Amino acid sequence: MVSRLALMMALPALLLGTCTAVHGQEAASPVYVKVDTSEGAFVIELNAEKAPKTVDNFLKYVKEDHYTNTIFHRVIDGFMIQGGGFTADMKEKDAPRMVRNEGGNGLKNDRYTVAMARTNAPHSASSQFFVNTVDNDMLNRENSHDGFGYAVFGRVVEGKEVVDRISKTPTQAKPHPKYPGVLLEDVPTTPIVIKSIEVVEKK
Numbered sequence: 001m002v003s004r005l006a007l008m009m010a011l012p013a014l015l016l017g018t019c020t021a022v023h024g025q026e027a028a029s030p031v032y033v034k035v036d037t038s039e040g041a042f043v044i045e046l047n048a049e050k051a052p053k054t055v056d057n058f059l060k061y062v063k064e065d066h067y068t069n070t071i072f073h074r075v076i077d078g079f080m081i082q083g084g085g086f087t088a089d090m091k092e093k094d095a096p097r098m099v100r101n102e103g104g105n106g107l108k109n110d111r112y113t114v115a116m117a118r119t120n121a122p123h124s125a126s127s128q129f130f131v132n133t134v135d136n137d138m139l140n141r142e143n144s145h146d147g148f149g150y151a152v153f154g155r156v157v158e159g160k161e162v163v164d165r166i167s168k169t170p171t172q173a174k175p176h177p178k179y180p181g182v183l184l185e186d187v188p189t190t191p192i193v194i195k196s197i198e199v200v201e202k203k
Contacts, residue, residue, distance in 0.1 A: 030045045030046060030047065030048070030202070031045075031046040031048060031055065031059070031199060032044065032045055032046070032157070032199065032200050032201070032202045033046065033059075033062060033154075033197050033198060033199055033200065034196075034197070034198055034200045035067075035159075035194060035197050036194070036195040036196045036197070036198075037072070037162065037166070037192055037193060037194050037195060038191070038192055038193040038195065039162055039165050039166050039169075039192055040159060040161075040162035040165065041159055041162060042156050042158060042159025042160065042162045042163055043156065043157050043158035043159055043200065043202075044114050044154045044155065044156055044157070045154055045155055045156075045157045045202075046058070046059070046153060046154040047107065047152075047153055047154055047155075050102075050105040050106060050107050050152075050153075051102045051105050051107065051151060051152065051153035051154075052102075053099050053100055053102055054099055054102050054116055054125070054151050054153040055153050055154070056099075057097060057098075057099040057125075057126075058116075058127075058129070058153065059199070060097065061084075061095070061097075061127045062197050062198065062199065065196075066084075066093065066095065066127055067083075067084055067127070067194050067196070067197040068194070068195070068196050068197075069087060069088070069193060069194070069195070070083060070084050070085065070086060070087060070093060070193075070194045071083055071086055071087065071088050071188075071191045071192055071193055071194060072166055072169075072188065072192040072194070073085065073086040073090070073184065073187055073188075074130075074184070074185075074186045074187065075166060075167060075169050075171055075186055075187075075188050075192070076167075076171075076186050077133070077167050077168060078133065078134055078167075079132075079133060079134065079136065080130040080131060080132050080133055080136065081130060081131050081133060081163065081166050081167055081192075082117050082128060082129070082130035083128065083129065083130070083192070083194055084117075084127050084128045084129050084194070085117075085126075085127055085128040086177075088191040088193060090174055090175075090177050090184070090187075091177055092177060092178060093127070095126040095127035095128070096126070097126060097127075098123060098124055098125060098126045099116070099123070099125050099126070100123050101116075101118070101122045101123050101125065101148045101149075101151050102151040102153070103122075103140070103141040103144070103148045103149035103150055103151040103152075104141050104148075104149075105151065105152070107151075107152035107153070108135075108137070108140050108152065109132050109135070109136040109137070109139040109140055109149075109150060109152055110132060110135045110136075111132055111133060111134050111135050112131065112132065112133075112155055112156040112160055112163065113131070113132050113152045113154070113155045113156075114129055114130070114131050114132075114152065114153060114154040114155060114156065115129065115130055115132065115139065115150045115151055115152045115153065116128070116129055116130075116150060116151050116153065117129060117130050117150070118150070120146070122146055122147075122148035125151065130150075131156060131163050133163060133164070133167045157202075166192050169188040169189070169190070169192060170188070170189045170190075171185075171186045171187055171188055171189060172187055172188075172189050173185045173186075173187065174187045
């Protein structure tokens with residue numbers, strides 16, 4: 001697991017405010033998004049109070065339909081599922097807007113939480129995100145090698161069985177579309193397509 005984590009942090013292409021709580025005022029209400037995939041749908045509760053910049057950036061990509069027909073391109077059982085940056089034919093989508101790392105917001109990379117993927121540069125997160133499928137303490141700020149960690153900005157509140165199913169998908173290595181000689185590991189053999197991500201009302 002450690003070696004794969006190191007690879008995730010080393011590949012530069014794998015990228016990878018809103019209302020803020022003010023003293024004496026009511027905290028920002030949660031926002032929910034539905035992630036509809038080829039394996040089923042799950043719902044994420046976004047935490048704009050703890051991660052305002054990250055949530056704002058994510059929602060901008062949602063409203064721009066950036067995630068439509070992207071895939072979960074990295075699936076590591078016992079670690080996480082990562083998506084939001086490649087299409088099914090392994091073409092990387094342009095995602096120029098980056099967000100400042102909010103890894104110190106107190107939210108932990110626990111099972112079913114959602115965090116931003118990034119390169120070695122701490123503030124390089126753009127559109128790619130991942131769902132932790134186990135508690136990943138080494139991704140938290142206090143345990144990270146760079147003092148920043150990976151910023152959690154939400155948690156899966158419905159459809160956890162879909163996340164679990166995706167995490168068990170058989171994978172393979174594929175050539176990186178931008179870097180000759182570099183392989184993308186842990187790519188599902190059958191593409192796990194994100195059909196859409198949309199804001200929804202929580203029932």
